[in-house]
Amino acid sequence: MLNDVTFGQYYPVRSFVHNMDPRAKIVFVIAYIVAIFLADNFFGLAAVTLFLLVAVFLSRVPLGRVLRSVKMILFLVIFTAVLNLFFYTGESAYEPLLQWWIVSVTWESIVNTIFLAVRLFLLVLGTSLLTLTTTPVSLTDGIESLLKPLTFIKVPVHELALIMSIALRFIPILIDETNRIISAQKARGADFDTGGLIKRAKAMIPVLIPLLVSAFRRAEELGDAMDARCYRGAKGRTKYKKLTFSWRDLLGLLYFGVLIAGVVLLNVYLGSRFAFLAWIFG
Amino acid sequence: MEAVRFDNVKYSYREEDESFAVNGVTLSIEEGEFVAVLGRNGSGKSTLAKLINVLLTPTEGSVQVFGMDTREEKLTFDIRKNTGMVFQNPDNQTVASVVEDDVAFGPENLGVPREEIGRRIDFALDAVGMQSFRAATPSRLSGGQKQRIAIAGVLAILPKIMILDESTAMLDPQGRREVMEVIRRLNKEQGMTVILITHFMDEALQADRAVVMHRGEVVMDGKPEEIFARSEELETYNLTLPRAAYICKKLRAAGMPVGEAFTAEELAEEICRSLQRA
Numbered sequence: 001m002l003n004d005v006t007f008g009q010y011y012p013v014r015s016f017v018h019n020m021d022p023r024a025k026i027v028f029v030i031a032y033i034v035a036i037f038l039a040d041n042f043f044g045l046a047a048v049t050l051f052l053l054v055a056v057f058l059s060r061v062p063l064g065r066v067l068r069s070v071k072m073i074l075f076l077v078i079f080t081a082v083l084n085l086f087f088y089t090g091e092s093a094y095e096p097l098l099q100w101w102i103v104s105v106t107w108e109s110i111v112n113t114i115f116l117a118v119r120l121f122l123l124v125l126g127t128s129l130l131t132l133t134t135t136p137v138s139l140t141d142g143i144e145s146l147l148k149p150l151t152f153i154k155v156p157v158h159e160l161a162l163i164m165s166i167a168l169r170f171i172p173i174l175i176d177e178t179n180r181i182i183s184a185q186k187a188r189g190a191d192f193d194t195g196g197l198i199k200r201a202k203a204m205i206p207v208l209i210p211l212l213v214s215a216f217r218r219a220e221e222l223g224d225a226m227d228a229r230c231y232r233g234a235k236g237r238t239k240y241k242k243l244t245f246s247w248r249d250l251l252g253l254l255y256f257g258v259l260i261a262g263v264v265l266l267n268v269y270l271g272s273r274f275a276f277l278a279w280i281f282g
Numbered sequence: 283m284e285a286v287r288f289d290n291v292k293y294s295y296r297e298e299d300e301s302f303a304v305n306g307v308t309l310s311i312e313e314g315e316f317v318a319v320l321g322r323n324g325s326g327k328s329t330l331a332k333l334i335n336v337l338l339t340p341t342e343g344s345v346q347v348f349g350m351d352t353r354e355e356k357l358t359f360d361i362r363k364n365t366g367m368v369f370q371n372p373d374n375q376t377v378a379s380v381v382e383d384d385v386a387f388g389p390e391n392l393g394v395p396r397e398e399i400g401r402r403i404d405f406a407l408d409a410v411g412m413q414s415f416r417a418a419t420p421s422r423l424s425g426g427q428k429q430r431i432a433i434a435g436v437l438a439i440l441p442k443i444m445i446l447d448e449s450t451a452m453l454d455p456q457g458r459r460e461v462m463e464v465i466r467r468l469n470k471e472q473g474m475t476v477i478l479i480t481h482f483m484d485e486a487l488q489a490d491r492a493v494v495m496h497r498g499e500v501v502m503d504g505k506p507e508e509i510f511a512r513s514e515e516l517e518t519y520n521l522t523l524p525r526a527a528y529i530c531k532k533l534r535a536a537g538m539p540v541g542e543a544f545t546a547e548e549l550a551e552e553i554c555r556s557l558q559r560a
Contacts, residue, residue, distance in 0.1 A: 136379075137378070137379050137380065137383070162377075165377075165378065165379070166377060168379060169376065169377070169378065169379045169420075169421075172421045173373050173421060218371075218373070218374045221369060221370075221371060221374040221375070222374050222375065222377075224332075224337050224369065225367075225369055225374065225375035225377075226377065226387075227337060227362070228335055228337065228362060228365075228366070228367040228369075228436075229362075229366075229387055229388040229391060229435060229436065229439060230359060230362050230363060230388060230391040230392055230439060231387075231391045232359065232391065236393040237390055237391055237393060238389075238390050238393050238394060238395060238396060238399070239390060239396070240382075240383065240386035240389070240390055240396060240399045240400070240403075241383065241386075242396065
């Protein structure tokens with residue numbers, strides 16, 4: 001039942017992008033998102049797309065695998081697209097194409113809808129490239145390292161990162177356990193596959209309760225095991241794996257610097273997303 | 283040198299009632315000894331283990347590890363540095379998703395410098411014969427392999443005492459053999475003090491000394507062979523003999539004149555000898 005749950009979507013190959021420092025990759029994804037939101041015309045988005053395609057090529061992840069991540073947000077995109085198309089309230093320089101009650105469709109709303117949809121798609125594609133090329137563990141390491149300055153304002157960064165990595169580590173174990181409990185309950189005559197939504201949800205209670213109880217028992221034992229291995233928080237602790245910036249990360253920095261600068265220049269010289277309507281309609 | 287000393291130790295999980303999980307234990311374990319602690323479920327043997335490692339502190343009496351009293355809070359860390367503990371379920375004692383990261387966890391906690399951690403990982407994985415699994419994911423390994431990783435994680439702390447709390451109970455026979463092999467080597471080659479908590483009598487035969495616990499008390503203490511020679515007494519504590527010794531006893535009862543035997547080889551020899559005589 002839960003066998004096909006693979007946590008994260010890491011795509012295990014060796015590549016330029018895979019070998020980058022996870023911290024750098026996180027920063028680059030933020031830069032990429034900034035670029036998407038700075039871009040105010042289709043040329044800017046085209047530039048972002050081009051940069052993304054090059055990154056995908058360098059990562060050696062098949063393009064189809066990256067595109068698959070869009071499926072998750074398809075509903076969201078359609079939903080926002082419909083709202084945008086019919087309820088866009090911006091100024092319109094042209095006759096509305098359709099107007100009825102509070103609903104109206106204008107040239108601007110069409111342009112805006114397409115623009116926002118492309119933006120959302122690019123957003124998801126870029127961030128999923130991060131999770132495709134970075135293991136959850138090194139992602140956690142990266143986040144811990146980036147958030148380190150927050151320890152000065154008493155944020156328990158190390159503890160949070162440890163919680164995250166332990167959670168990641170226990171996911172396969174708890175999935176196994178869930179399958180085992182489901183089998184055990186089925187053997188006792190439990191029925192998980194028939195009945196309405198409410199009946200099925202209720203049928204899951206005898207699975208969830210033993211799972212919860214066992215998770216607590218595991219947590220207690222893990223706590224003891226960590227104590228026994230001299231764990232006492234971040235104090236006086238060293239780290240075995242060290243993250244290091246390399247020439248790859250420097251190139252990446254340049255790459256995304258160029259992207260942001262390019263997007264800004266395109267905004268300045270080519271105007272807003274609606275500018276081309278004026279060229280078409282004179 | 284004396285590694286562990288129990289002085290009339292009592293421990294109760296609940297303060298209000300008088301049911302002691304460990305009830306007046308006095309025990310001394312020398313450095314380099316291999317001690318098996320035997321007993322049924324609820325005999326207090328796991329509690330005994332946790333008292334050594336300061337996971338519990340005695341309600342009455344005192345526990346000393348290399349002369350350090352476990353009730354003194356500022357010594358807790360030093361005691362734990364010297365006493366590694368391996369638990370029953372390997373899944374619940376692995377912290378990281380990669381073998382070497384997990385082995386590194388202990389030394390990281392001690393604040394060991396990076397290069398030294400690398401050396402300790404090499405040493406620990408070598409000792410348990412898992413060097414080639416350095417970059418593997420623990421959840422994909424077999425039970426015996428996982429437990430060997432757990433032992434490596436403890437070894438990397440460089441403890442002087444290794445406590446194994448039913449560490450073979452969840453393993454299949456193959457995994458159990460692997461783990462016992464590692465433990466015996468650590469004891470013989472590195473002089474590690476081993477305290478093996480178990481309810482498998484055959485494992486106890488590999489120890490230098492066996493301690494039997496019953497209702498929180500130490501009721502028998504001696505060489506494993508001596509303990510198993512007193513089979514009637516063992517039965518009163520709901521313990522059985524090792525398989526070979528059990529067969530021996532039954533053969534004798536059926537009128538075959540065999541001597542004492544504890545392993546399959548010894549048993550075979552005894553049977554041959556008695557057949558030759560007949």
